[in-house]
Amino acid sequence: MTLVPVAEAQTRLFAMAPRVGHETVPLRDAAGRWAAEDILARRTQPAADLSAMDGYAIRFADLPGPWTVIGESAAGRPFTGAIATGEATRIFTGAAMPEGADTVMVQEEAERDGATLLLAGEGPPTLGRNTRRKGLDFSTGTRLIAAGQRLSPARIAVAATGGHGSLTVNRRVRVAVAATGDELVPPGSATDGVALPESNGIMLAAMLADMPVDVIDLGILPDNLDVLRDAFASVQADLLVTTGGASVGDHDLVRPAIEAAGGTIDFWRIALRPGKPMMAGRIGDMMVLGLPGNPVSAFVTAILFVKPVVAHMAGASDPLPQATHALLGEDLPANNARTDYLRAELRDGKAYASTIQDSSMLLTLARSTCLIVRPGSAPVAKAGESAEILVIA
Numbered sequence: 001m002t003l004v005p006v007a008e009a010q011t012r013l014f015a016m017a018p019r020v021g022h023e024t025v026p027l028r029d030a031a032g033r034w035a036a037e038d039i040l041a042r043r044t045q046p047a048a049d050l051s052a053m054d055g056y057a058i059r060f061a062d063l064p065g066p067w068t069v070i071g072e073s074a075a076g077r078p079f080t081g082a083i084a085t086g087e088a089t090r091i092f093t094g095a096a097m098p099e100g101a102d103t104v105m106v107q108e109e110a111e112r113d114g115a116t117l118l119l120a121g122e123g124p125p126t127l128g129r130n131t132r133r134k135g136l137d138f139s140t141g142t143r144l145i146a147a148g149q150r151l152s153p154a155r156i157a158v159a160a161t162g163g164h165g166s167l168t169v170n171r172r173v174r175v176a177v178a179a180t181g182d183e184l185v186p187p188g189s190a191t192d193g194v195a196l197p198e199s200n201g202i203m204l205a206a207m208l209a210d211m212p213v214d215v216i217d218l219g220i221l222p223d224n225l226d227v228l229r230d231a232f233a234s235v236q237a238d239l240l241v242t243t244g245g246a247s248v249g250d251h252d253l254v255r256p257a258i259e260a261a262g263g264t265i266d267f268w269r270i271a272l273r274p275g276k277p278m279m280a281g282r283i284g285d286m287m288v289l290g291l292p293g294n295p296v297s298a299f300v301t302a303i304l305f306v307k308p309v310v311a312h313m314a315g316a317s318d319p320l321p322q323a324t325h326a327l328l329g330e331d332l333p334a335n336n337a338r339t340d341y342l343r344a345e346l347r348d349g350k351a352y353a354s355t356i357q358d359s360s361m362l363l364t365l366a367r368s369t370c371l372i373v374r375p376g377s378a379p380v381a382k383a384g385e386s387a388e389i390l391v392i393a
Contacts, residue, residue, distance in 0.1 A: 003271035005376075006304060006339050010320065013280055013305060014312050016266060017287050020238060023171045027160055030151045033169035033212050034315035039145040042163030045137040048078075049097040053130040056110055056117055057091040057101035059083065060127045067117040073098055088117050097131060104130035138162065148317025170315035175208060176237035177201050178218035180228065180244040180254060181293060186220065199362065200243035200291070200298045207302050212314050228257035237286055238313060241306055244293030246277040254290045255279060263288060271376060272339045274359035275301040287313075294359040300341050300371065303390065323373065325386045326351040332374065332381040340374035344389070351389055369393040 004012075022036045051057065051073070058067055067088035073079040075094035082099035083089060089098050097104075103125055111120035138144065144162045145155050151167065159167060184198040185191060198220050205215050216237055221228055223245065232240060245254040246268075255265060263283035268290075270278050274297040279290040289306055291298045303321055311319035329350035332342075342353040346369045353372055354364045373388040374381070381387060 003269050003276065003338065004267050005271050009267065009270050009278075009280070010305065010308060012267060013287075013289075013309050014319070016280065016282065017239075017309050017313050018285075019315055020171050020173055020313050022168050024166050024168050026166050027156055027164065030159075030167045030169055031153065031156055032210065033151050033167075034311070034317075035145050035147050035149050035151060035155075036168045036170050036315055037147050038143050039159055039162070039164065039167060041138050041140055041142040041144050044135050044139045045161055046132055046134055049134050050132045051091045051093060051095050051097060051104045051130060052132050053104055053106045054092050055104045055106040055130065056088045057083065057098050058088045058103055058105055058117075059085065059100060060103040060125075062086055063119070063124050065117060065119045069112065069115045069117050071098075102131070103127055106130060146317070148315055150316065170212075170313075172212045172214050173239060173310050173313050174214050174216060174237040175310060176216040176218055176235045176240045177204050178221050178231060178240070178242045180221045180223065180242055182223045184220045184244075199295055200293065203295065203299060204241060204243070204302055204306065207299075207307060208310065211307070211310055213310060223253055225253050225257055225260065228253055229260040232257055232263070232283055232288070233261035235286070239287045239289065239306075239309065240283070241289050241291060241302075243291045243298045246279055246290040246292050258283060258288055258290070270301075271337065272300070272304070272341065274341070274357075275304070276338065278305065280305075292359070295362050296343070296359040296365050299365060303371070303392065304341075321390050323388050323390055326370070326372075326389050328352075328372075328381055328383050328385050328387050330383050332372070332387075334380050335374045335376060335378040337376045339376050340372075340378075341390070342372040342374060343368040344370050344372045346370055346389075346391075351387060 070087050071079045072090040073095040074092045078096035079089045079098040083101050105125050109121040111118045144158050179198045179201045183196045185195045187197050242254050245252045258281055261283050263281050265281040268279035269276055277292045278301045281288045291301045308319040327350045329352040343364050344351045344353045351372050370389040370391050
C-alpha cells in the first residue's frame with residue numbers, strides 16, 4: 001500500500017471534516033473559540049479627541065501664553081464648554097479634549113499661579129502633542145477580527161471595546177477518546193510484568209485542554225471486535241480518536257471494528273516516522289482517527305492531525321501547526337522516504353536531536369522541547385544548518 005504524504009493526509013482530513021455549528025456566547029465564554037464571522041466595530045475608538053497625558057489643554061495658536069485656566073476635564077467627566085483665545089483647562093489622561101483645544105501641555109512644562117498658566121521647562125509643545133485623535137484605533141465598521149481567527153485575550157478586549165457583549169463562534173467540538181489493548185490498566189493501578197499503565201488517553205486530553213473541546217472518555221477498550229464495534233457505533237461525537245490496534249497484527253482490531261460499526265476507511269498509513277499506521281475514516285457523520293499505540297507515535301500524530309482537525313472543525317482558518325526554524329546543534333544523517341519528526345531539545349538557540357528515537361520512550365518526549373522536521377529523502381544535515389522545527393514545550 002502506498003504511504004500517504006503528511007501534507008496530503010492533512011488536506012484530505014480537512015476535506016472530510018465538516019465545520020461544527022455556530023452559537024452566540026458572552027465574551028467571557030468566547031476565549032479560545034474561533035470567530036464564525038467577521039466581527040466589525042459598532043463604535044469608534046476613541047469616540048472623541050482625548051488627552052494622552054496629565055496636563056493642560058490649550059490652543060496651539062496661543063503659544064507662548066499665558067493662559068487663564070477656566071475648568072477641568074477628567075475621564076468620564078468632560079469639560080462641557082469651549083475654550084477661547086488665551087484660555088486653558090486642566091486635563092487628565094483619557095479625558096476628552098475641550099472644544100477649541102488642540103494640544104496638551106504636560107504638567108512638567110507648565111507653571112501655574114492660581115488661574116494663571118505659564119509655559120515652563122524646555123521648549124514649547126508641538127501642535128497636537130499628547131493627544132489621541134478620534135478614531136485613532138478604529139472607526140465604526142472596521143473589521144476587528146476576521147472569521148476563522150482565534151479569540152485571544154487581545155481580540156476579546158478589542159471586541160469589547162468595539163461594542164460587542166457577545167460573539168458568534170463555532171460550538172465546542174465533541175471528541176471521543178478510546179485507548180485499546182488488553183495490556184492496558186488505568187493510571188495508578190498496580191501492575192505486574194505484563195500490564196501497562198494507559199497514558200495515551202490522558203495525554204490526548206491534555207493536548208486538547210486548551211481547545212474548545214468536550215472530551216468523551218471511552219476509557220480502555222479490550223482487544224475484542226464486538227466490544228470495539230459496539231463502542232464505536234454507540235458514541236455520539238464529532239470526532240472519535242482511538243489509540244492502539246491500528247496496525248496489521250491479529251490483535252489490531254480498530255480497522256475491522258470501524259467497518260463492522262458501519263464505517264469506512266478513507267486512508268491508512270502515512271509517510272512519516274513515528275506514526276506510520278495512522279488511519280482516517282468515518283462512521284456516519286463522525287470522523288474517526290486511529291492513532292498508533294506507541295505513545296510518541298500517538299503524540300506526533302496528534303500534533304499533526306488530531307489538533308489540526310479539531311481546529312478546522314471549530315472554525316480555524318489556519319489550523320496547521322506553526323513551524324519555525326532553528327540551527328542544528330549536531331549533524332543529522334540522511335533520511336529515507338518518510339518525513340521524520342525527531343524529538344529534540346532547544347539549547348542556546350540550537351536544536352539537538354535525542355540520541356535514541358524509539359517511539360515507545362516517553363521520557364525522551366517529556367524532556368523534548370521541539371520536533372525537528374526532516375523531509376523525506378533529505379540529505380545529511382550539518383551542524384549550524386537551519387532546520388524546520390515544531391515547538392512542543
